[in-house]
Amino acid sequence: MKPIKAGLLGVGTVGAGTFNVLRRNQEEIRRRAGRGIEIVMVSARNVAATTEKTGGQCQVVNDPFEVVDNPEIDIIIELIGGTGIARELVMRAIANGKHVVTANKALLALHGNEIFAAAQEKGVMVAFEAAVAGGIPIIKALREGLTANRIESVAGIINGTTNFILSEMRDKGLDFDTVLKQAQALGYAESDPTFDIEGVDAAHKVTIMSAIAFGIPVQFDKAHVEGISALQAVDIRYAEQLGYRIKLLGITKRAMVDGVEGIELRVHPTLIPAKRLIANVEGAMNAVLVQADAVGASLYYGRGAGAEPTASSVIADLVDITRLATADPGNRVPHLAFQPNQMTDVAILPMSEITTSYYLRVYVKDQLGVMADLTRILADGRISIDAVLQKEPGEGETRTDIIILTHQTQEKNIDTAIAKVEALDTVVGKVTKIRLENLS
Amino acid sequence: MKPIKAGLLGVGTVGAGTFNVLRRNQEEIRRRAGRGIEIVMVSARNVAATTEKTGGQCQVVNDPFEVVDNPEIDIIIELIGGTGIARELVMRAIANGKHVVTANKALLALHGNEIFAAAQEKGVMVAFEAAVAGGIPIIKALREGLTANRIESVAGIINGTTNFILSEMRDKGLDFDTVLKQAQALGYAESDPTFDIEGVDAAHKVTIMSAIAFGIPVQFDKAHVEGISALQAVDIRYAEQLGYRIKLLGITKRAMVDGVEGIELRVHPTLIPAKRLIANVEGAMNAVLVQADAVGASLYYGRGAGAEPTASSVIADLVDITRLATADPGNRVPHLAFQPNQMTDVAILPMSEITTSYYLRVYVKDQLGVMADLTRILADGRISIDAVLQKEPGEGETRTDIIILTHQTQEKNIDTAIAKVEALDTVVGKVTKIRLENLS
Structure with a gap:
């Protein structure tokens, strides 16, 4: 032939x-x-x-x-x-x-x-x-390997540059700017790294996967895009202490809001349990985790670039x-x-309507009743708490971090609660919010 | 239509x-x-x-x-x-x-x-x-997803029953027979578990993958088939101390022996570094690791049965x-x-000609010169040592275990060395030999 x-x-x-x-x-x-x-x-x-x-x-x-x-x-x-x-x-x-x-x-x-x-x-x-x-033959897997399934969610480490940076930040306890410079010197990051570090590249990829997984048109304009440039070394450390790693995930999943089907499409730093296989994907490697009704969880791992x-x-x-x-x-x-x-026209949900768990870091004055105020605000918002980590103030300091992990709730609920928390006299500055997925 | x-x-x-x-x-x-x-x-x-x-x-x-x-x-x-x-x-x-x-x-x-x-x-x-x-869509990945590649090796946890048993043995420190009974009660093992625990099922699967990876006919009769029923809890523990896990792997890979191309096709318990992703595949889950020239390493993970x-x-x-x-x-x-x-007729190699690393456990009398004898025999066989773990004899005991990890050598070299070791006066009984793959 x-x-x-x-x-x-x-x-x-x-x-x-x-x-x-x-x-x-x-x-x-x-x-x-x-x-x-x-x-x-x-x-x-x-x-x-x-x-x-x-x-x-x-x-x-x-x-x-x-x-x-x-x-x-x-x-x-x-x-x-x-x-x-x-x-x-x-x-x-x-x-x-x-x-x-x-x-x-x-x-x-x-x-x-x-x-x-x-x-x-x-x-x-x-x-x-x-x-x-x-x-990684992930398009083939989603499009042909899993045709029998109703796909529920896709979550992937699909940008090697940011995964390299996050791995280095965690391993060496360095901050974002330092590691970015090293990554650039090593050729893992471009001289203009915006597309990678701000999550745009990952959002392109998860947008394509969302279309294939759910039979919807590609809708990049509806994707929530959040990168890692604002991520602080201290949050990686606290996450570690609580048994989690922070990865930049591209996530797309089915959701029901008030009885109406919708689809979540988002890229952001995410806490995931350290014991999950995907949490252990290090350096510039990529991995995609798919949840589907017949096959359950399956994961595809390999080099995402080069x-x-x-x-x-x-x-x-x-x-x-x-x-x-x-x-x-x-x-x-x-x-x-x-x-x-x-194809179907199931809508991409606005971020206020997505459902996930949250890591909150609140910088507080070390005074009696702070914790009571925080937990009351969360309870009022019907947000239940999964774990709390209260740090002792450093030597000679009067302020400290309180870290709260919540159970699942809608993003609008957590944002309402955060606004109330930030209005407290005992709370200093802004609350750090990082989304958390159990991926189980 | x-x-x-x-x-x-x-x-x-x-x-x-x-x-x-x-x-x-x-x-x-x-x-x-x-x-x-x-x-x-x-x-x-x-x-x-x-x-x-x-x-x-x-x-x-x-x-x-x-x-x-x-x-x-x-x-x-x-x-x-x-x-x-x-x-x-x-x-x-x-x-x-x-x-x-x-x-x-x-x-x-x-x-x-x-x-x-x-x-x-x-x-x-x-x-x-x-x-x-x-x-796991592994046949599709090997056959279609990786068509650009010269595939070098395939190594898989492809039997859920044995992986469940090995995970339980390690987690709970129990011996094989106890865990097998539990696995049977839980439905993870059949009432006649021979095909699973003796590696036959895994050998069927890796035989099929070898044909697809290398373009050779299926040749089950040439596969080396070794299960986990003889595996002892103590070796799982020592492996752990040395930074390894023991998994039942189905392995097929290209090899050169005296300038002639051959293919290895084997199923046996295998030490692998604990930090590898595949070492962390637990319970009844399966995973297949493929090494290929263009894509490098890629891994496919999911439910292997049900x-x-x-x-x-x-x-x-x-x-x-x-x-x-x-x-x-x-x-x-x-x-x-x-x-x-x-298709090609590249031959499946006999086990004497495969190349891998080894874990050896030698039960010895605690006498001066034992270690010198062991290392001399290995050196004579041109087998280099990667690590040694020498245990102190227990309270009131005069015998103890020496564990040696070797670098890569041909199986016939290690078998010759083991025969010499077993002939030493200071060595008690048989040497336990478990193959080790770095999978890097």
Whole structure:
């Protein structure tokens, strides 16, 4: 059988990784796929350097539209990133009747609905395993491995940069700024780390997973996005003392509010019990925990970034497309797991209506009755307390931290209670609130 | 689109689970698959009881061959188990041009080559996600998710019964026989637990994974099979003190022996560093760790048995078949990941030629020079030592345990050294040897 022909847009880290893995393992891949997969054309900013890098094995051009318009090419691999030209290129590839493989989470989280609709109409596939959790085949697991299930929740460590920073903060007791600088020096964080540390990258990924898990459109604009830059070393330490670790989780789950079904979609630092497997995912590793009605809990762990792990997913998609290209388009795996005419419009809940547990740190004057005031406010809000940690004031100090772990309640209840707590004379400054998930 | 019609052979735990999940989530599944999946005929020993159980929704017959020969049925779900009548039924279903879904690891580990060849010839699919690690989509991950990779090794906790027993032995400091009885009372172990505790079930599963990982035929007869019934509580305790846990692992990996490629295929109790994620997989849970060249390490965790987790995999296979049924048979996912004409005949290595590290417990008379004798024998065999734990003799005792952890060596070297150690006057009885894998 003739090899399938791919065109590669962008030869950065992942593009070069894809090229290299495809070349190194070509024999292994052909033995599996039943036919060869060849990158016949590449677009890159620096044509000369890329020609040398690719060993003259394929045509290198400057203009990516030349690749997308090449009638000999069956599959376009988009690794340019961003939502500008990448969007134009992907839409044009689809219009040209080509299948697309992309690692571009921002593009799919923001414009996925438009892109998948166009692909559906043209009868082509847009594959994006590499867009979520790098080399972990989590899209395949959610979309094909768990088809029997009603999925209840997905919670993932899906940003390696922030997990590296949190692991280092905990291990070495350092503060955020110090660790961020080290991460940048080691190449674990970008020089402009905003997308990672502010949770945007994780929110792109969990937005895509929410669509696949629940059969809803991608709705990045509805996601709650909160990063780790405000997280303090002291809270990591207190969490540890209480048996918890703090991880940046992307969470999406079903919820019922006043008898109406809704979906939670949020990224934020989260306390999780230290004994959970996912709490022990350290450094730049990723892991996704899925709760579903038939299978129960299952977890998928591996490298969430890097040239070759991401290339692993890009190439798996190439092989899938090579296989499914001959299947009746109506019977292929749907882009978002559910048939396009079977999506639902269950609403994403505003944060005030989500339900979770909370870690609260209250900085108080060490006076009689403080604890009584706090617990009365929580009781009035019908928020029950799971644990309390009251620290003795330091030598010569008259103020101290009280840490309270609550049971589950709605976010609006806790916010009301916090406002009352902050109004107390004995409370100094703002209350620190971090959400807590038991993941059991 | 008309529903696809399945016939179910066997309504035991998994059969009933499949029936129930398919009924409960029929809407969710149809929204994904694009067409309904209906079990229209069931065979069971007790027709009356099964008719009641299935609510009269499908025809119940006594003779499974009636189901297999029913021309209206597209897919046969074989959940009878064993290698007798199940084999006949599966072969007849294939001959009748039907696709097959099975959870029968024994059947595939022993007769997979014959079954897959027949299916290939007939152009039908035999799907078996449920045969390995219950609800974890590990077959899909190995066969589709990691197609870009040269897989280096697969190591799994793939038997829940033994993992439950080992977790309890460690947690409670109890011996094997006591915990086995508890496991039987709790339903975690069968009344005849041989297949589980002697490692046969795990060997069936790792045999199937070895074929998929490396593109070799299934070769259960070449697997080394060693269970946990001889494992002593004292070794679990010493391992713990040295920072290790003991798990029953199914391991298959590439190896080079004197410049010739070979494959290791073995099941045995294994020390693994306590800090590894897989070392923290407790109770009846399963996990599979895969090392591959592009993606690095990835791990898949979930329930390895039980009605609904296994049903989750059975139904995922039903959906896959429903989708791929319209694809050109030459382009479907190959049964064993590699195209049938692309399998290799790399040999499974005899145990004497495998390479790993070792835990040795030597019971010695507490005399001067014992340690010198031991270390000299190991040095002569060019076996280097990683750690030693020498226990003081108990009050009034003159004998004690010496525990040695070695670096990697070939099994024949360690066996030669052990024979020499056992010949020493100062050594009492047999040396306890447990293999150790760093899994890094």
